[in-house]
Amino acid sequence: MSMKNRPSKPWYKVWWVWLIIVVVVFSVIGVSGENSGSSSSSSDSSSTQTHSTPKKESSQKASASVSSESNSKIPNEYKNALKSAQTYADTMHMSKRAIYDQLKSKHGDQFSAKAAYYGATHLKNVDWNKNALKSARTYDKEMHMSPNAIHDQLTSEYGDKFTQSQADYAVSQLGK
Structure with a gap:
């Protein structure tokens, strides 16, 4: 079969597209974590905020959904799964089941099934x-x-x- 006659897959069925999406999501999480955790000079944070305002808003939603639970005995893995789930819901507009599968996937976030379930079922304002x-x-x-x-x-x-x-x-x- 020649390459010309070979049907191409839709973009959402190509494995490398999903790899890029996962890398971008983790980059967003990393950037938003740096923004919220740093107390650098105002010129540094203002230049960062102009590029990451939508990303920062989604991380703030994730933080808000966990903030009331932060003082309890919820394992850190569960809190991280919830933050990641909130990002998937807010930025990638995924379904609850797709979020759960992504959180527990060995090719995704690699959370335990229980942490993934917690993350997907404790989302707020979705x-x-x-x-x-x-x-x-x-x-x-x-x-x-x-x-x-x-x-x-x-x-x-x-x-x-x-x-x-x-x-x-x-x-x-x-x-x-």
Whole structure:
């Protein structure tokens, strides 16, 4: 089979795309951690803030969701899983199940199943319908997929892993 006739995979099914996404997410987490933990001069922090305002907001949400629990006996691994889960929900608009799978994946965050479950189930202020809609809009605008294909991708075991009702909502809101 020649290379010309070989069908190409969609961008979201190529392994290196996901590797890049994971690296970017960890970079965001690292940058936001440096911003919140440092007390450097105001000129350094102001230049950093101009580049990382959206990233910083998502890390602040993650910190806020853990802050009420920080004084309790929750293991650090669980707190870190929750912070990572909040970042995935806020910046990548992932479904709860996709977040859980990413957190426990040996190719992802490598948290224990219990820590991943804690992270995915203790998220605060996440509108899963809104996340599904944002993903659906990406498929519609950037990949020019049909509504049926978008619905299938949103609910697929190998795709976004949203629930049927979340996918139904997203597809119904696409034209609005």
